[in-house]
Amino acid sequence: MRKFWIVTWCCVAGLLAVGSPHMTAAQGLEDHQYSSADIEAGSRLFANQCSLCHGPNGDLIAGIDLRHGVFRRSSSDDDIRRVITTGVAGAGMPAFGLQPAEVSTLIAFIRASFDLSSTVVKLGNPERGRALFEGKAGCASCHRVNGVGQRTAPDLSDIGAIRSPAAIQRSLVDPSSAMIPINRPVRLVTRDGKTYKGRRLNEDTFTVQIIDDQERLISLSKADLKEFELGKTSPMPAAASLSDEEQSDLIGYLLTLKGKL
DSSP: OOOOEEOOOOOOHHHBBBTTTTTOOTTTOOEEEEHHHHHHHHHHHHHHTHHHHOOOOOOOOOTTTTGBBBBBOOOSHHHHHHHHHHOOOTTBBBBOOOOOOHHHHHHHHHHTTTTTTTOOOOOOOOHHHHHHHHTTOOOGGEETTTTTOOOOSOTTTTTHSOHHHHHHHHHHHHHHOEEEEEEOOOEEETSOOOEEEEEEEESSSEEEEETTTTTTEEEEEEGGEEEEEEEEESSSSTTSSOOOOHHHHHHHHHHTTOOOO
């Protein structure tokens, strides 16, 4: 059975298209299906035809980051197709004489965020996703975005710039499997019997710093510890209470979070 990667490039595209600040949410709304074979073929074509100028990560040209969906002129798949086939006069982008199927594989690779193992991801409405983040989903009760929210969980202000759609989806449906080592919960017991629990912020040879559930920053010397336990289970609940559409909207919002550009 063929595996398909489905993209709904809703108004995220309008938010990311540099030079197109007035694009409405209705513009660029498309559903496309790409097989895993398309994405893999696109990766090879990109390496041969595009990486010399755009770089292996698609971010070598100022103002463009193909891997994270940042474009100067494009938003929809048709826009990208037009740029590839006709070029951009005066911008150093030549026209490529590729077959339509080859162009489709390039678009598949770009939309998959250069992730060959990409699973099925649907990007929903960022505005609805923001409302979920701040409300029903309860994300803001632990996470911080652009100076607003709690600090007990990782700051998500630039999550859209450092994580692919597939990686964000994994974090939502199976938080423990997507947890990076520095964010693992810790339980510390000092030699005088005091117990501290929280999220690890930093650790070196001699000390460890954590933030507890009251947002208190705690720094302890390892020489003063009797126990140092690293948790394997993320305290973040899976997004089981959200519908598939709500999860798509939440992913759509998180992908707009690029930090300070």
